Amino acid sequence: MKVREGGCLCGSCRYQVTAPPLRVTTCHCRFCQRTTGSSYMVEPIFTHASFRMNKGVPKIWAHLSKGSGKHLWLHFCPECGGRLYLGFERFDQIVGVFAGSFDDPGWFDITPENSKHIFLGNAVRGSIIPPGIETYAEHITDRQGNLRPATVFDAAQQL
Numbered sequence: 001m002k003v004r005e006g007g008c009l010c011g012s013c014r015y016q017v018t019a020p021p022l023r024v025t026t027c028h029c030r031f032c033q034r035t036t037g038s039s040y041m042v043e044p045i046f047t048h049a050s051f052r053m054n055k056g057v058p059k060i061w062a063h064l065s066k067g068s069g070k071h072l073w074l075h076f077c078p079e080c081g082g083r084l085y086l087g088f089e090r091f092d093q094i095v096g097v098f099a100g101s102f103d104d105p106g107w108f109d110i111t112p113e114n115s116k117h118i119f120l121g122n123a124v125r126g127s128i129i130p131p132g133i134e135t136y137a138e139h140i141t142d143r144q145g146n147l148r149p150a151t152v153f154d155a156a157q158q159l
Helices: 030-036
Strands: 004-007 014-017 023-027 041-047 051-055 059-064 071-076 083-088 094-097 115-118
Touching: 030 041
Parallel strands: 023 115
Antiparallel strands: 004 014, 014 051, 023 041, 041 094, 059 071, 071 083, 083 094
8 A cells, every 4th residue: 555644734743654544433522523623523543553653743632531431642733733643542552543634635435334423413413424334323332342233324314
């Protein structure tokens, strides 16, 4: 695979990935809405082995999730504040990259096979959810790590 790069707004922090995402999560939770300033966050997920910073040192802000009771760490540029990626106490083997921080944010596929929409219970009114993709009212798992049942719509849904 071609190495893909991204970074912050000012260019002080740069990263690269060397593998396609394991999956792509579209998250509608309030944290993701607030940190992106948008209705949801598109978050390709990578292993630590396939992600690395190649310029700059991000600042880190810790957030305690109300849903899981675990921390997540927001990595962002200390100069311009541009969001780069998330680390997770609950899922310590992966990082979730802010898709819009890639130089080419459309380089990876988002398909029914590799993606999910989560926290639809917090989705902004009018959000359109595509058909054929697993969706969840909350997170995919509960606090104990048990999988919740998915809902898959046959047609696009407007929430």
